[in-house]
Amino acid sequence: MGLIGDLLASGVAIGAIYGLIAMGFAVIYKSTGLVNFAQGELTMIVAYLAWTIASSVTGNVVVVVLGSIAGAVILGLAIERIIMRPMLGEPIFSSVLLTVALAVILRSSITLIWDAYPHALDLGVGRDVVHIGNVGMRGAQIATIVTLFAVMAGFYLFFRFSKIGVAMRAVAADDRTALLMGVSATQIHAIAWAASSVIAGIAGVLFAMIYDLSPAMFQLGLKAFPATILGGLDSVIGSGFGGVLVGIIENLAGGYIGSGTKDVAGFVLIIVILMVRPFGLFGEREIVRV
């Protein structure tokens, strides 16, 4: 139980972070049909924001959390309004490339605004080790797992019961008909970007609490790709589970095959999954008409 228990525990913890980011991908894909390549950068920028707030008001977790959520919302809305909305009606290809460009801009701005060194984000909580059986986990790791399931449950209820959630599903299913039924597509897109940015931010802050802040954090976004592919790009809940699965696979590969394989295990997984099911495990099969 020793090694495998530890590997599983830390796999689930990191997987929960991938899962959160993957849900961010799925939320945007579901409502706008885009893959947002800047998701990892959103994660990183909110984490840095939290660090700035935390170092100016020490010891006040609530302020940090509220501040970074507000920052994430503003960031998401600004990106949607300034960059994405003018591209409505253009080919998907262009809009996706736009997010790639956005990713590069955000990533470089972070290094320019803050610096290129790793920092510890210490909020004064979540540092102590909790023992479950003979597996030790940090408080923040457990908090991450709990957060993932809370966010998943929240999204399930949101899509199922809230008016906006139903509108989002309608836009995802058929945006033109949704428009005719009186749903404002731009409004839905704005909400999706804000929500996705907030989830990314939560993941970023939790990651920074467990590990450290560093300019290489954007790679979390790349690592969450396999998760969202596994779960299906248009399945928000599936992406959350996909993340946990990818985290476990990655850690097991790192522990039993070799540490180098840890970084690429997810990518190999993507290629294998896409060979078998080109639309993801839980994704909807696309029917193409000529």
Place this chain on the structure above:
Amino acid sequence: MRSGDFKESYASLVVLTDSRWVWFWSAVLVATLVGAPFAVNAYLLSLVTLVLITVTGALGLNLLTGMTGLISLGHAGFLVLGAFAYAVVVVKYKFPSLAGFAAAAIVPALFSIAVGLPSLRLRGLYLAITTLAFSYIINNIILDASSITGGARGIAVQRPEFLGLDFSSDQAFALLCLFVAAVALFACLNIRRSRIGRAFMAIRDNDIAARTMGINLQWFKLYAFMTCAVMTGLAGALMGIYLSFVSVEGFPFLLSIEALAILIVGGLGSALGAVLGTLFVILLPEVVRILFGLIGGSLEAGLSTGVHEVKSIIYGVIIILFLRFEPRGLVGVWRDAKRLWVHWPLRY
């Protein structure tokens, strides 16, 4: 006044150009480029060499993304493969340079089959993600196989020498790059007007319709991947020689973005666009640097500390601006200018 431009046979429709003046100016351009290495100073020469190498790489991606419509975010993977194939064959196993270049073309082509096969079933975004995954896997393989590739330490590369020609001087190396770029350009232009090129464009425009017209999708998609990989691999080998050092860090993910930026700025699917885009993207940081130098010292100092970041931001911003305001790219601007020039003062 010309009332129109009528073609009377299929051959004259697909001919490279029917204008004698285009041939004339192309010949002037080639003569200038051949003479240029001996006329300009060392800094400009290295810039010209970089442009020529990048053109080769961009033309490769243009075949895949521009003509066939398969989005690739793993272009840096092919570049790094070409560079390492050359370096390993020439430096490690002491084969002649020509064998190195052959390896730089063949190894990426073989790997492109490996990435192309799973991609046959994928379209659009999923393909972009697999190619991204591919480039990370390649980097990891190279780092892991350190007994052959030197791993993270990389390999130092000398200037090549083959067929009795010595390319160790900067001028001679620039001419070699010019030769490769010119061949790549002609290959692209000619592929475009052949059956293969038309099949590529048919796949881009609508793959299912293309299949009903008798185009073998599997074969032509793989073919696009392989031609792209060959050109890009050669560009990678030249890049390694140009940097005189081959390492995984020398070919960052940013290169894949830069290649896409070149295509978008130039105009997707056009060989001329790849050339114009390269000129724009490579020369822009230089222009910005000179402008900042004129404004004042403190900005220039800030620029030199964060040069990589500023460059990335510039790439990002120009991609966004072109996608937003001129999706046809520089080629579109060029065509508008040409039309204006021919028809002025009439509108059309």
